[in-house]
Amino acid sequence: MNNKINTYTVSIYTENNLGLLNRISAIFLKRHISIESLTTSQSEINNIFRFVIIVSISEPKIKRITKQIEKQIEVIAAFYHTDKETIYLETALYKVKSKSLFDEKHIQKIIKESQANIVTVSPNYFVIEKTGWRKETESLYDSLEPYGLLQFVRSGRISVSKEPMNISNILGLNTDK
Amino acid sequence: MKKSIKISGAEAVIRCLLEEGVDLIYGYPGGAIMPIYDELYKFQDKLTHILTRHEQGATHAAQGYSRVSGKVGVVTATSGPGATNLVTGIADAQIDSTPMVCITGQVASHLLGSDAFQETDIIGISTPVTKWNCQITKAEDIPGVLAKAFYIAKSGRPGPVLIDITKDAQFELMEFNYQKCNSLRSYKPVPVYSLKEIKNAAELINSAKKPLIVWGQGVILGNAENEFKEFVEKTGIPAAWTILGLSGLPTEHPLNVGMVGMHGNYGPNVLTNECDILLAIGMRFDDRVTGNLDYYAKQAKIIHFEIDPAELNKNIEVDIEILGDVKETIPELIKIVEQKTYPKWIEKFHSFYKKEYEKVIKDDLYPVKEGLTMGEVIKEINEASNGDAIIVSDVGQHQMVTCRYAKFNESKSNVTSGGLGTMGFALPAAIGAKMGAPNREVVAVIGDGGYQMTIQELGTIFQTGCAVKIVVLNNEFLGMVRQWQQMFFDKRYASTEMINPDFITIAKGYNIEAKKVDKRVDLKSSVQKMISSEKPYFLEVRVEKEANVFPMIPSGASVSDVRLE
Numbered sequence A: 001m002n003n004k005i006n007t008y009t010v011s012i013y014t015e016n017n018l019g020l021l022n023r024i025s026a027i028f029l030k031r032h033i034s035i036e037s038l039t040t041s042q043s044e045i046n047n048i049f050r051f052v053i054i055v056s057i058s059e060p061k062i063k064r065i066t067k068q069i070e071k072q073i074e075v076i077a078a079f080y081h082t083d084k085e086t087i088y089l090e091t092a093l094y095k096v097k098s099k100s101l102f103d104e105k106h107i108q109k110i111i112k113e114s115q116a117n118i119v120t121v122s123p124n125y126f127v128i129e130k131t132g133w134r135k136e137t138e139s140l141y142d143s144l145e146p147y148g149l150l151q152f153v154r155s156g157r158i159s160v161s162k163e164p165m166n167i168s169n170i171l172g173l174n175t176d177k
Numbered sequence B: 001m002k003k004s005i006k007i008s009g010a011e012a013v014i015r016c017l018l019e020e021g022v023d024l025i026y027g028y029p030g031g032a033i034m035p036i037y038d039e040l041y042k043f044q045d046k047l048t049h050i051l052t053r054h055e056q057g058a059t060h061a062a063q064g065y066s067r068v069s070g071k072v073g074v075v076t077a078t079s080g081p082g083a084t085n086l087v088t089g090i091a092d093a094q095i096d097s098t099p100m101v102c103i104t105g106q107v108a109s110h111l112l113g114s115d116a117f118q119e120t121d122i123i124g125i126s127t128p129v130t131k132w133n134c135q136i137t138k139a140e141d142i143p144g145v146l147a148k149a150f151y152i153a154k155s156g157r158p159g160p161v162l163i164d165i166t167k168d169a170q171f172e173l174m175e176f177n178y179q180k181c182n183s184l185r186s187y188k189p190v191p192v193y194s195l196k197e198i199k200n201a202a203e204l205i206n207s208a209k210k211p212l213i214v215w216g217q218g219v220i221l222g223n224a225e226n227e228f229k230e231f232v233e234k235t236g237i238p239a240a241w242t243i244l245g246l247s248g249l250p251t252e253h254p255l256n257v258g259m260v261g262m263h264g265n266y267g268p269n270v271l272t273n274e275c276d277i278l279l280a281i282g283m284r285f286d287d288r289v290t291g292n293l294d295y296y297a298k299q300a301k302i303i304h305f306e307i308d309p310a311e312l313n314k315n316i317e318v319d320i321e322i323l324g325d326v327k328e329t330i331p332e333l334i335k336i337v338e339q340k341t342y343p344k345w346i347e348k349f350h351s352f353y354k355k356e357y358e359k360v361i362k363d364d365l366y367p368v369k370e371g372l373t374m375g376e377v378i379k380e381i382n383e384a385s386n387g388d389a390i391i392v393s394d395v396g397q398h399q400m401v402t403c404r405y406a407k408f409n410e411s412k413s414n415v416t417s418g419g420l421g422t423m424g425f426a427l428p429a430a431i432g433a434k435m436g437a438p439n440r441e442v443v444a445v446i447g448d449g450g451y452q453m454t455i456q457e458l459g460t461i462f463q464t465g466c467a468v469k470i471v472v473l474n475n476e477f478l479g480m481v482r483q484w485q486q487m488f489f490d491k492r493y494a495s496t497e498m499i500n501p502d503f504i505t506i507a508k509g510y511n512i513e514a515k516k517v518d519k520r521v522d523l524k525s526s527v528q529k530m531i532s533s534e535k536p537y538f539l540e541v542r543v544e545k546e547a548n549v550f551p552m553i554p555s556g557a558s559v560s561d562v563r564l565e
Helices: A020-030 A059-070 A098-103 A105-113 A134-147 A167-171 B009-019 B031-042 B055-069 B087-095 B122-129 B139-154 B167-171 B195-207 B225-235 B266-272 B326-336 B343-365 B374-385 B397-405 B426-436 B455-464 B479-488 B503-509 B520-532
Strands: A005-015 A037-042 A048-058 A075-082 A086-097 A117-121 A125-132 A149-154 A158-161 B006-008 B024-027 B048-051 B073-077 B100-106 B132-136 B160-166 B173-175 B211-215 B239-241 B256-259 B277-281 B301-306 B320-323 B390-393 B414-416 B442-447 B469-474 B513-517 B537-542
Touching: A005 A020, A005 A059, A005 A158, A020 A048, A020 A059, A020 B122, A048 A059, A059 A075, A075 A158, A075 A167, A086 A098, A086 A134, A098 A105, A098 A125, A105 A134, A125 A134, A134 A149, B006 B009, B009 B031, B009 B139, B009 B167, B009 B173, B024 B055, B031 B073, B031 B100, B031 B160, B031 B167, B048 B455, B055 B073, B055 B087, B055 B100, B055 B414, B055 B426, B055 B455, B087 B100, B087 B122, B087 B160, B100 B139, B100 B167, B122 B132, B122 B160, B132 B139, B139 B160, B139 B167, B139 B173, B160 B167, B195 B277, B195 B301, B195 B320, B195 B326, B211 B225, B211 B266, B225 B326, B256 B266, B256 B343, B256 B397, B266 B343, B301 B326, B343 B374, B343 B397, B374 B397, B374 B442, B374 B469, B374 B520, B390 B397, B390 B426, B397 B414, B397 B442, B397 B479, B414 B426, B426 B442, B426 B455, B455 B503, B469 B503, B469 B520, B503 B513, B503 B537, B513 B520, B520 B537
Parallel strands: B024 B048, B024 B073, B073 B100, B100 B160, B132 B160, B211 B239, B211 B277, B239 B256, B277 B301, B301 B320, B390 B414, B390 B442, B442 B469, B469 B537, B513 B537
Antiparallel strands: A005 A048, A005 A075, A037 A048, A086 A125, A086 A149, A086 A158, A117 A125, B006 B173
8 A cells, every 4th residue: 555645634423422532642642643633523413523633644554543543432433535535624813913904004905815804803903814725824824924923823624525424324313304 | 121219329330230240340449439349248149249459460350250251350449549550451451352341439520630539530541441431420320331331341342441430429329220231323343244255255265275274362252163163174274373362273173283473383384474365363463473564474365354343454454354253254154165175285284393393392391301391381281181271371481381382172261461461460360260160170370470460369369269270380580581681682681580489488378288399200290289179279380490482483573484493
């Protein structure tokens, strides 16, 4: 199998359970693989949670790890996908001094051109939100940075797969709602 | 459904155990589990608690009990140090797929996270080494969680489960209702097998010229010994075993060609790299079995019978995957494989055996030099027990020698720590084995190093009268490490020499009849005397100090580079 390093999105459907995060991260820890980002949320099914984990490793490794994750009792199913097989986004927040917004006309142009949104404006600062691919949030970061960023934060990746994951079938749920 | 009654969480724990058919548990009391022990006192006519001398001993005893009986081993311990002392046994059970349920007490729920007295995060600590674990803070959750615990521990590929119960949940009153768990929507213990893959496997097997079976503990855990034997006999394929597969097929069976792996037999190791089809049945290609993966059975088509999907293609890429329970898949295969024999191919195993016999086995079993060998002790145990004993071994040189030479007529008779290699396993595991199979002879074979790691369990033997036979093969060294130091570290014997106490005096202190043998002339009669005793018995055999175990595959070498000297 190919040993080339790739970015993989691991999608894990789980029962809501304390300690499962620990159990899943231990599988990566054991093999000394760093998790680039991790997001958990409610899934499309009531009371079923979804983990989205991003790692850069080879395919043989991600395949084995996915099976070991799936083996955990409260994991319903686990999948791995390449970037091409998923639709994915990240959200970034940029906190900038309000003074910059009013003094530097250029900033308004940057915000408009990058299709970012202003979330909050206060006398002292304003907060810009940008959702998109990594290179888009990074490009906006580069553009805003010269004007002074008070704070910057970026979320983990969230993604959906192009192909169905058929969790309802695995669970034997009736999906014809 | 039974009528609900209000009882304490602690009583509910006991009732759950009884519902699961548990009549024997191992453990050690302490502050955070006192309510459960109080109930154990009340229920002592239905549920026997064996007080070990250390919590680790309780886990190994539960393992020994489970390995010979096929039942779930149950352990109870208190919070903090009680719980952390379980970790080695839990890890051992996890890697050797032993069904076990450990119940630990925990500080009261309002104290969780406050570094309270004897508080430890045993859920966090045990997560990587348990099949499942769960903390209970409300009494009402006890029946559901315990039912799940037993189901998970024993189903599919078995393993250890830890349930941590806060002290307030043990006191709290609840309505008791028990329903056994037999499915969980997120857990598929036995994958559905593919008839198509079985057909593909049969075609390959029918076309084979030089096939080899390597079987592991999966055959035993799946209770598929009879099916397996029938398959071996119909196909006529020579079958070799991993250390945990030992006793799954009688040692004397004509198609049993011995052990694979680091100290396995010469023939099966060398011929792994000559066979055309390798059938791996209920084994997981451990590195001690395969040696260097780059040179492992590269010429062979490999068929892997496995219940755990995560084991497929983990270490070895295989050609045919037969996912499922061997108890179901092997009978399907038997129907469609041809009856065959491979006299020429099997002759090869015999000729390799002859070489091994001349170079190694003869001197191990029939030594002419003065020093006693470990091998001749095992031979005497075989003879005295007619191959009907359960033999429990610890970890190290004596373990390899025991597994190489012990004779087994019956399955579930070899108990040893395989995957984790836990020194100190054998003495407590033998106690559990004897209690799990009270009508059988149980002999623990232990090195002088491992013996002293759990020697305090002599107290458990003394108190219970458990009639285990203990053989300590004393070479006054940590022998396996010393062997490696000799071979790979220019004989720099760093911290491997042991100055030992008088083991006879110690055994006598526990009122256990004891004898020391240091001359060959006394060996046979001493082993016979030990076996014929109805009581616990301790036999120390002074063996040659610097003997080495061969054959050996040096680490990093190929299985076919197995050395005879």
